[in-house]
Amino acid sequence: MIIIRSYTSADLQSVVDLFTQTVHRISSAYYSPEEIEAWAPSKPNMDEWAERLSQSRVIVYEAEQQICGFGSINPETNTLELLYTHCDYQNQGIGSAIIDDLEQIALEYGCTELFLTTSATAWPFYQKRGYAYYKSEKKLYGDYSFDCQVLRKYLPVFPEIRRTNREWDIESSRKLLESGEYGFLSMCAVNGYGYGIPISYAVSGDSIYFHCAVAGYKLENIKQNNRVSFCVVGSTQVLPEQFSTKYESVLVFGRMVWDLSEEERFKALDLLVLKYCPGLAEVSKPYIEKSFNRTNILRLDIEHISGKSRR
Numbered sequence: 001m002i003i004i005r006s007y008t009s010a011d012l013q014s015v016v017d018l019f020t021q022t023v024h025r026i027s028s029a030y031y032s033p034e035e036i037e038a039w040a041p042s043k044p045n046m047d048e049w050a051e052r053l054s055q056s057r058v059i060v061y062e063a064e065q066q067i068c069g070f071g072s073i074n075p076e077t078n079t080l081e082l083l084y085t086h087c088d089y090q091n092q093g094i095g096s097a098i099i100d101d102l103e104q105i106a107l108e109y110g111c112t113e114l115f116l117t118t119s120a121t122a123w124p125f126y127q128k129r130g131y132a133y134y135k136s137e138k139k140l141y142g143d144y145s146f147d148c149q150v151l152r153k154y155l156p157v158f159p160e161i162r163r164t165n166r167e168w169d170i171e172s173s174r175k176l177l178e179s180g181e182y183g184f185l186s187m188c189a190v191n192g193y194g195y196g197i198p199i200s201y202a203v204s205g206d207s208i209y210f211h212c213a214v215a216g217y218k219l220e221n222i223k224q225n226n227r228v229s230f231c232v233v234g235s236t237q238v239l240p241e242q243f244s245t246k247y248e249s250v251l252v253f254g255r256m257v258w259d260l261s262e263e264e265r266f267k268a269l270d271l272l273v274l275k276y277c278p279g280l281a282e283v284s285k286p287y288i289e290k291s292f293n294r295t296n297i298l299r300l301d302i303e304h305i306s307g308k309s310r311r
Helices: 009-026 033-039 046-054 094-108 123-128 170-179 217-224 262-276 281-294
Strands: 002-006 057-063 066-074 079-085 113-118 132-141 144-154 183-188 194-199 202-204 207-212 227-233 237-239 244-257 296-310
Touching: 002 094, 009 033, 009 046, 009 057, 009 066, 009 079, 033 132, 033 144, 057 094, 066 094, 079 094, 113 123, 113 132, 123 144, 170 244, 170 296, 183 217, 194 217, 202 262, 207 262, 262 281, 262 296
Parallel strands: 079 113
Antiparallel strands: 002 057, 057 066, 066 079, 113 144, 132 144, 183 194, 183 227, 202 207, 207 296, 227 244, 237 244, 244 296
16 A cells, blocks of 8 residues: 655654665765765764754655655745655656655645755756756765755646636647737736736747847836746637637746847847748848847746637
8 A cells, every 4th residue: 555644753763764775775876985974874863864854844655554755845945855765666656756745735835946956866857857957056964075956846836727628739829829920928017016018929949039128117027026927819709699709829827038148139039030020031130230239138938838729
């Protein structure tokens, strides 16, 4: 029988033994015996472990009355602190099951992103789970300094479509996003109100580019809160006799970036010309160069996309 449950003080010895054995067994390909001993002492300080675990939300994965994995988060710092699977139970989905529950707990606390510090041993696992590089740092264990990576993941806090029979597949949603003539950019304004504007755009991969002035209300809002949404509406047709409407739309959530390099800004302007002025790329170059210093480019990095249609 498999159970994922909250940690209790009675689990202390099992959790610490799991951690110590696993680090010693699976990390030898990356670290020396001396480094491993500094990281996970063969004779751990149980009082320190008890104090550490008492300050976090900890869950354990139990199979046949044996703890096979455990993990912990600190919701106050948006940090996933520990995640270990017993060395005899690797590659069985236990780590993924634990991290799913930890992310759900984080959402319940209102966290919208999670950070973690990882060694070379676990980095590939976290990357597959959607955690991306944030920065590098050194961590000291005893007399040894470890090169670690801090990873970050934005949690999926986006609303689900209530009428699932109207939900559009991702391919159709992306096609509409790429071909739409304009969309509505919505953001949180500095005065506390919502602020939405119609705006032209160009799509490149998982990013959307917009052009604007180098200063203005839009930039003020984005610099205060760069989380935005963007909506594109395709063809519509009112059906009076049915008291309804045929429609298609796509909604994107993401984070806006405004301090782009000159190279990326030129690339974005070329994309906008290609979309709205096809065949005029060469003619546009002098115009772009002349107005370049008066033009800013915003990039929306897509975190979530959904489409709806009634046909």
